[in-house]
Amino acid sequence: MNSRDQNSLLVVGSVAFDAIETPHGKIDRTLGGAASYFALAASYFAPVRLVCVVGEDFENHDEQVFADRRINLQGLERVPGKSFFWAGRYSQNMNERTTLATELNVFASFDPKLPDSFRDSAYVFLANIDPTLQRSVLHQTRRKPKLVALDTMNYWIERTPAELRETLKHTQILMINDDETRQITGEHNLLRAAKHIFKMGPSTLVIKRGEHGALMVHNRFLFSVPGFPLEEVHDPTGAGDSFAGGFMGYLASVGRVSDECLKRAMVYGSVLGSFAVERFGVQRLKALTRREINGRAKRFWQLTAFRF
């Protein structure tokens, strides 16, 4: 067996064009999709292998956004048709989001194919897609990944619960929001819900709570990171995927999954999530600096650290 890159990080998910309207402005077409936010956020920590499908409308300058970062595009499949398109509008308070359009286009027949060079990936993030496709990704790996993390949504929880259960058996970290946690387990209390999830396979549940931050329920410990108080949130789109990118990117970069590393991953995830919402689309994630990232991690520390 060849030795693999112990820091290799794979993401499989959507790359899309988004039309977004928030109280701070409006943009008709911008690069989006879970895997885009994830890959850009993670790229500040480790090289990223991206598997996705796009249409003929995906142009060179779109591809360049990834190429400018350490994102390997061997798994970017370009097929006839249009790319996934999503349009949404946020309420005045940004607490509510209305989906105005979801045009799956080429994404409707997404069948992720791992290039041979991706099949030994050590860290794997399965963004929110059909759990059957998520499992097919795992089947294509040549070596068991060190860590598999998975996102999902109400659509799959309702319509393909058995497939989701099967995929969860091969997942160490489930990364979802409060509502999804409650829906998947039928349990309102998040700690009790986590116990149900531990029986399904994962040893770690990361609950994303938007402006209220994130909570990790590990079978050995709890860890909480607050939402970062910002004066201006321009566009909440992609915050959760950017969180996942910072989280997994950090873990891949250190190459181990100790309790302390998981806690720091929660912080770096929160850092990237907090940056993502400062500008429209992936704008802010295109050009962060290590200094900015470390500076914000320090501010998270200041926000919560106390002596007693």
Next chain:
Amino acid sequence: MNSRDQNSLLVVGSVAFDAIETPHGKIDRTLGGAASYFALAASYFAPVRLVCVVGEDFENHDEQVFADRRINLQGLERVPGKSFFWAGRYSQNMNERTTLATELNVFASFDPKLPDSFRDSAYVFLANIDPTLQRSVLHQTRRKPKLVALDTMNYWIERTPAELRETLKHTQILMINDDETRQITGEHNLLRAAKHIFKMGPSTLVIKRGEHGALMVHNRFLFSVPGFPLEEVHDPTGAGDSFAGGFMGYLASVGRVSDECLKRAMVYGSVLGSFAVERFGVQRLKALTRREINGRAKRFWQLTAFRF
């Protein structure tokens, strides 16, 4: 001028009987009211001076609950009539509360009178009552308190905004929830709302966010404490007042208001708030131990501490 007790803590507010229904049970009549929760919580840190009004139905065994702790009852006024009575029911998820009855009774003509021995109090908490009465308490002090903290609610924000503004001029810490913060300032963003509040008098805004914890916006720093993840919340009543009690009690006990002390006060407030909801009414607050309080403070530390 006589030297005053530098750790003296005064609370002025409601002492009531509550009828409470939650998914975990039902209780027809139990000691409640903001000042009760506050005084019991604070009493674990410092002696408390309580100013309130009760009716003829307030019995010796009710009084004994306070007397068993370090709560000075010289300011407990007993008048003809019945005590304030409140009845409420929580939804299955405890996210919503329906008020079933509010019988002000003797509380309708509450006119707080500070016993002479209370008029030099160093720390003052004005629980949620008419802002005109809150100000009258401050007028009765003989020496300027070292610290005045104030709670209020939508009722006063809507009906007596000018009186509230006047009282806020003499307040250092405003302790309210998200919605009240937004309502009082007309600003949705909490950081920008805090800047409005700083112009009104307070130098510190403590935003209570229920299960999402609490955020302190100080004019020099931010500090966040998560909600304590609990498997069983029996009764959310009084959580915010218990938070305020732990917060002010801790500050009174140390006798200074440094940034580090304010952060620890946030933690001890959260500790007492998290205990309060574990049982019905003030049940859990009647018999805590120092060991339990310190143990939970340590768990708050474990929940948020990381090295980077």
